[in-house]
Amino acid sequence: MITRQIMEVYELMDTATANGEQMKKYLETYGAKDVEVKTITGDKGKTDFIRVTVPGSKGKSKGMDAPTIGILGRLGGIGARPEMIGMVSDADGAVVAMAVAAKLLDMQNKGDFLDGDVVLSTHICPDAPTQPHKPVPFMDSPVDMATVNREEVSGDLDAILSVDTTKGNRVINHRGFAISPTVKDGYILKVSDQLLDIMQNTTGKLPVVFPLSIQDITPYGNGVYHINSILQPATATSAPVVGVAITAEVAVPGCATGASQPFDLEQAGRFVLEVAKEFGRGNCSFFDEEEFGLLTKLYGEIKQFQTLGKND
Numbered sequence: 189m190i191t192r193q194i195m196e197v198y199e200l201m202d203t204a205t206a207n208g209e210q211m212k213k214y215l216e217t218y219g220a221k222d223v224e225v226k227t228i229t230g231d232k233g234k235t236d237f238i239r240v241t242v243p244g245s246k247g248k249s250k251g252m253d254a255p256t257i258g259i260l261g262r263l264g265g266i267g268a269r270p271e272m273i274g275m276v277s278d279a280d281g282a283v284v285a286m287a288v289a290a291k292l293l294d295m296q297n298k299g300d301f302l303d304g305d306v307v308l309s310t311h312i313c314p315d316a317p318t319q320p321h322k323p324v325p326f327m328d329s330p331v332d333m334a335t336v337n338r339e340e341v342s343g344d345l346d347a348i349l350s351v352d353t354t355k356g357n358r359v360i361n362h363r364g365f366a367i368s369p370t371v372k373d374g375y376i377l378k379v380s381d382q383l384l385d386i387m388q389n390t391t392g393k394l395p396v397v398f399p400l401s402i403q404d405i406t407p408y409g410n411g412v413y414h415i416n417s418i419l420q421p422a423t424a425t426s427a428p429v430v431g432v433a434i435t436a437e438v439a440v441p442g443c444a445t446g447a448s449q450p451f452d453l454e455q456a457g458r459f460v461l462e463v464a465k466e467f468g469r470g471n472c473s474f475f476d477e478e479e480f481g482l483l484t485k486l487y488g489e490i491k492q493f494q495t496l497g498k499n500d
Contacts, residue, residue: 190457193287193294194450201266201283202275206314208236211286215240218293226339233330235265235313237339242292244468247305248344254304257467258345258427259460261285261309262336262352262417264327265316268443278327278442280434281351282310284457291461304468309340318443323358326416327442333408333417337424345427347467347474349460352418354433355440355447359399359415363449365456366396368431370475371405371422374493375483382472383430383463390459398433402493410496416442423494428474432456 200206200214208225215223222241227234246254266279289308295301311331319328329336341348360366367387370377379397387395400419403412407423422429434456440447466472 189454190287190291190461191450191454193290194283194453194457197283197287197290198275198448198450201279201312204267204269204314206266206312208238208312211238211312215286215289215293218290219297220289220293228331228335228339230331230335232317232328233313233315235311235316235330237309237311239307239309240289242289242296242306242308244304244306245301246303247468249305254468255346255470256305256307256344257464258342258348259285259288259306259308259464260340260348260350260421262350262420263310264329264442265313267314267316268318268327269315271318272443272445274445275448276327276442277355277440277444277447278353280353280448280453282312283448284351284434284453284460285310287453288457288460291457292464302465302468306464307342307345311336311339323356323439326356333420337421341421341424343425345425347427348421348425348429349432349463350418350421350429351432351456351460352416352434353442354398354416354418355436356442357415358439360433360435361437362396362435363437364391364396364435364452365459366398366433366435368398368400368419368433370428370430371400371419372428372475372480373426374405374490375480376400376402376405377475377480380430380472380474382466383474386462386466386472387459390462391455398431398435406493407496430474432460
């Protein structure tokens with residue numbers, strides 16, 4: 189269970205003065221040694237990017253070869269002040285990522301170490317702007333998506349889980365969380381069987397998968413519709429990316445306050461934690477490498493979908 193860490197992180201973020209240094213100090217109370225905080229200013233404000241690396245017993249940080257997984261908390265901002273008072277629904281991804289970081293550190297303090305390194309990152313902005321979007325308004329980001337990807341997506345990552353609130357739509361009519369098919373190098377691949385197994389084990393229910401269109405995996409800024417930013421990391425890496433969407437039965441605006449569900453966040457965080465355990469051991473594959481090789485042999489590379497297209 190990671191209920192304690194979910195509540196601690198939520199309370200730490202639920203303030204008009206939330207910032208990256210506060211989160212760094214919190215993680216250091218659990219023994220974090222490798223935490224980076226960087227403040228970046230954009231055209232619409234500023235935000236604090238935070239990245240924490242939790243080393244594995246057989247990870248690359250120790251000169252060994254266990255694979256590294258990235259856990260990205262995706263969002264526009266944790267708040268939309270002064271337009272909205274309090275923490276917004278869009279903050280859920282950041283809460284999950286930082287709570288999982290705290291839980292991994294707590295596990296190490298109790299003698300449980302994962303095999304592979306885990307890199308967890310997000311950004312903290314209590315006063316992000318909003319933007320129009322159908323069927324409900326989106327949270328905007330104080331910095332552009334290319335900057336977000338540059339700060340959160342690293343070449344050292346062998347796979348990525350992108351955790352993001354995904355309630356502002358009418359295609360995922362499920363309260364809790366859902367996962368996406370794997371996205372790699374412009375391809376939308378089949379859903380990982382191992383991820384489905386872990387999902388049903390952690391929830392005790394049938395797994396839920398949300399649909400993707402080709403538009404959703406292209407970069408922001410090309411003028412086409414995106415369900416949200418959950419698969420934007422896939423535009424900046426060759427590593428396989430899977431979205432972990434915090435979902436609702438109805439369309440809920442990302443800028444809505446009082447809309448976060450602690451139980452849903454805890455379930456999503458527990459799923460992410462279990463995936464990190466198995467991935468580092470080599471027991472969880474995001475995609476079939478042989479089949480992906482066959483796809484590229486038959487149909488060629490389609491990395492153009494990771495770009496802005498002909499205008500890039």
